[in-house]
Amino acid sequence: MNKGLLRYFGKTVARMLLLLVAVSMISFFLVNNAPMNAVDAFLGEAKVTDEQRALIEERWGLNKPPLERYLIWGNNVLHGDMGESLYYHQPVSKVLKEKFLSSIVLMGTAWILSGLIGFVLGVLSGVYRGTWIDRIIKTFSLVLASTPVFWIGLLMLVVFAVELQWFPLGLAAPIGKSVNDVTLSERIHHLVLPALTLSITGIANIILHTRQKLIDVMESDYVLFAKARGENLKQLVTRHGLRNIALPAITLQFAYFSELFGGSVLAENVFSYPGLGSSAVLAGLHADAPLLLGIALFSALFVFVGNLTANIIYGIIDPQIREGGGING
Amino acid sequence: MAEAKFQKVETGGMNRRRKVLLIIAAGVLALAVISIWGACMDPAKYAPNYEARRLMPSLSHLFGTDHQGRDMFFRTICGLSTSIQIGLLSAVISSLVALFLGSLSAVFGGRVDTAVGFMVDLCMGVPHLILLMLISIAMGGGAAGVITGVAVTHWPNLTRVIRAEVLQVRSAQYVQIARKLGMSKWHIAAKHIVPHVFPQYLVGLILLFPHAILHEAAITFLGYGLPLDTPAVGVILAESMKHLATGMWWLAFFPGIALLLVTQLFDIVGDYLKILIDPHSARQ
Numbered sequence: 001m002n003k004g005l006l007r008y009f010g011k012t013v014a015r016m017l018l019l020l021v022a023v024s025m026i027s028f029f030l031v032n033n034a035p036m037n038a039v040d041a042f043l044g045e046a047k048v049t050d051e052q053r054a055l056i057e058e059r060w061g062l063n064k065p066p067l068e069r070y071l072i073w074g075n076n077v078l079h080g081d082m083g084e085s086l087y088y089h090q091p092v093s094k095v096l097k098e099k100f101l102s103s104i105v106l107m108g109t110a111w112i113l114s115g116l117i118g119f120v121l122g123v124l125s126g127v128y129r130g131t132w133i134d135r136i137i138k139t140f141s142l143v144l145a146s147t148p149v150f151w152i153g154l155l156m157l158v159v160f161a162v163e164l165q166w167f168p169l170g171l172a173a174p175i176g177k178s179v180n181d182v183t184l185s186e187r188i189h190h191l192v193l194p195a196l197t198l199s200i201t202g203i204a205n206i207i208l209h210t211r212q213k214l215i216d217v218m219e220s221d222y223v224l225f226a227k228a229r230g231e232n233l234k235q236l237v238t239r240h241g242l243r244n245i246a247l248p249a250i251t252l253q254f255a256y257f258s259e260l261f262g263g264s265v266l267a268e269n270v271f272s273y274p275g276l277g278s279s280a281v282l283a284g285l286h287a288d289a290p291l292l293l294g295i296a297l298f299s300a301l302f303v304f305v306g307n308l309t310a311n312i313i314y315g316i317i318d319p320q321i322r323e324g325g326g327i328n329g
Numbered sequence: 330m331a332e333a334k335f336q337k338v339e340t341g342g343m344n345r346r347r348k349v350l351l352i353i354a355a356g357v358l359a360l361a362v363i364s365i366w367g368a369c370m371d372p373a374k375y376a377p378n379y380e381a382r383r384l385m386p387s388l389s390h391l392f393g394t395d396h397q398g399r400d401m402f403f404r405t406i407c408g409l410s411t412s413i414q415i416g417l418l419s420a421v422i423s424s425l426v427a428l429f430l431g432s433l434s435a436v437f438g439g440r441v442d443t444a445v446g447f448m449v450d451l452c453m454g455v456p457h458l459i460l461l462m463l464i465s466i467a468m469g470g471g472a473a474g475v476i477t478g479v480a481v482t483h484w485p486n487l488t489r490v491i492r493a494e495v496l497q498v499r500s501a502q503y504v505q506i507a508r509k510l511g512m513s514k515w516h517i518a519a520k521h522i523v524p525h526v527f528p529q530y531l532v533g534l535i536l537l538f539p540h541a542i543l544h545e546a547a548i549t550f551l552g553y554g555l556p557l558d559t560p561a562v563g564v565i566l567a568e569s570m571k572h573l574a575t576g577m578w579w580l581a582f583f584p585g586i587a588l589l590l591v592t593q594l595f596d597i598v599g600d601y602l603k604i605l606i607d608p609h610s611a612r613q
Contacts, residue, residue, distance in 0.1 A: 019447070019454050027455070030467040146539035146592035150550050151566060151585035158578045255453075262458035266547055270570065281551050284462050292463075299459045307454075 005315055012311045016304050020297075024077070027296040028070050031289050077297070083290035087282055092294040095279065100298070103275030105187075107264050109195040114202030115253045121203070122210025122249075127237055129215055137207060145204035149263045153197040153270035160193060167193045194271040201263050202256055209252055213245040247317055254313070257306030261299050349601050356598040360413060363591065367410020375404040375560060392583035396572060405584045407560040409591050415472065416542035419479035423541070424534040427484040431491025432526075435499065445492070449485040457482045458551075461544060465553040475554045479541045487533040491526060498525045528606045535599025539592035546588060562588045 048056075064072075076083065082092035125137040160167045168190055214237075217223060223240050231239065265277030272278065276295055283291040377397040386393040392401035434445035452460075461478040468474035498504055504521050512520075548554040549563025557564055562584050569580035 015447075015450070019450050022447075022451050023454050026451070027463055030463040034466045035469045142596060143589070143593065146543065146596060147589055148543050148546055148550075148566075148585065150547060151581070151588070154566065154570060154573065154581040154585065157573055158581060162573055162578070258453060258456045261456035262547075265456070265458050266550070269551060280459060280462065281553075284466055285552060292466075296455060296459050296463060300455045303454055303456060307450075 008315050023300040082294045085291040087286045087288040092290050099276045099279050106194055107260050110198035113199035118203040118206030119249055122207040126211040126214030141204040141207040149201045150266040150270050156193050194267045194273050198263050198267045210249050214241050217241050217244045251310040254306045254310035258303045349604050353601045356594050364410045364413045367407040370407050375399050386579050393579040404560045405587050408562040411561050412542045415545050416538050419476045420537040420541040422480040423483040427487035431488040435492045435495035452485045461548045462553050475545050479544050494526045494529050498522050538595040
């Protein structure tokens with residue numbers, strides 16, 4: 001590892017930590033400015049006097065200024081204490097861990113599927129530009145790009161769960177079975193529809209991107225020259241095309257972590273899949289501020305891991321950065 | 330110059346340009362009709378009618394009726410109109426922010442570039458849907474929350490595109506030669522940079538519409554956006570979810586298709602606009 005590369009990584013990591021702090025601040029103040037009342041959410045139907053309410057507020061520190069509250073919260077988070085979820089009545093960190101383990105299976109499957117299928121279809125479409133293959137793939141992805149995730153989910157439910165009854169209506173495991181009894185095949189059976197739904201939405205992006213990049217490369221002067229030298233289509237694509245488009249495609253796929261998380265929120269809600277996404281929605285609707293903040297922070301961390309990976313790959317592969325130029329320079 | 334490359338295409342007495350213009354006009358007209366029709370619709374058209382509950386799609390109820398006997402066709406049109414208006418407003422705001430920040434960042438570079446880059450990263454750092462939820466909660470839900478949320482979350486991509494385009498053109502050889510020849514900054518911007526960046530901006534803006542509309546529907550679907558009594562597509566689809574198991578598939582199918590068609594209309598308008606502005610790039 002040379003100096004330029006090291007400096008680039010150091011700069012990237014520092015930048016991302018700074019971002020994480022900024023994100024935590026923004027989400028904290030957004031949640032705190034919300035008209036929803038945590039005390040109301042905590043009390044539910046119980047009736048209390050104004051003094052008791054004031055007591056609760058004092059005990060929770062709700063009467064302190066926002067900045068002080070943020071610092072207290074931030075300090076606790078750094079020490080691994082993210083507070084207690086009002087909805088699940090469990091520590092936020094425990095809920096996050098549990099739900100993420102279930103979400104990552106769904107997101108991981110969808111991520112790999114969409115990346116592979118998308119890239120292959122994109123290359124096909126770009127190589128056979130203007131033919132019927134290209135037209136079908138292009139139309140398919142253009143339509144998909146503007147199809148709501150949750151609607152695809154609903155259609156999948158109607159076709160495969162209600163009409164054909166091939167797959168269950170939702171959840172990650174059969175109802176009424178304890179966690180330890182659930183077999184792998186049952187899990188997979190419950191995973192198919194949500195994962196398929198989630199991956200379909202990611203495909204369009206990568207197809208269109210790959211196709212466009214490949215077309216750009218194939219129209220370039222160096223490919224024209226290579227053609228003149230007598231290279232055939234396969235050589236052109238593997239020597240000049242794939243090398244130039246693989247990197248942006250991989251980066252795009254890592255940068256797609258953000259959309260993936262958003263998509264999983266929708267997919268999980270349609271299929272009542274008990275992951276981070278469905279808890280995020282529940283947390284918001286039940287004014288569960290600690291959990292909501294925890295999920296927002298976690299989702300930011302998740303996206304950062306994706307971006308960081310993309311940047312590291314860039315740093316290793318792109319010689320301009322390796323020499324110490326930096327992508328932002 | 331570029332036109333000389335094209336073969337003459339016979340299109341029934343119309344030249345290519347006129348045909349493209351016609352398609353754009355038709356697309357815009359269709360979108361305008363839907364939004365005006367929906368906005369001026371009498372709410373009685375989709376009011377509950379308990380004598381006509383759970384009806385399959387038929388000629389009198391094109392999209393069927395729901396468990397309260399509301400006509401889904403009129404409800405959907407009304408919802409689409411709301412979606413188009415919200416999408417249009419927030420996408421335009423977003424794209425202007427992107428145009429401004431993107432060019433600023435590329436032209437001034439240095440600290441300005443770093444600051445804009447930080448804002449972009451910040452905005453891209455949280456999944457849009459989570460950010461939308463937070464903003465919607467902070468603003469107490471409703472249309473204002475959705476518009477703010479969508480406008481605030483959708484500029485980063487386009488900003489990056491515009492910044493990259495401007496940078497690329499600026500470092501291109503012909504621009505460097507123009508600079509060495511002593512052309513003024515304004516001349517270079519007007520002659521070389523704007524013509525190159527504008528199509529990208531326009532395409533980016535058009536691509537924002539479907540995103541904005543879909544995010545509006547998504548956030549409403551999750552229960553954070555428009556109130557439940559507005560006939561929004563998100564609300565309709567969220568309600569339909571409760572009735573899927575009883576076989577009322579039309580509640581989800583038709584409103585979704587209609588939403589898809591509207592976003593496709595925006596895409597078509599965008600694509601043909603691209604052909605009009607930059608015939609070379611849109612050549613099949």
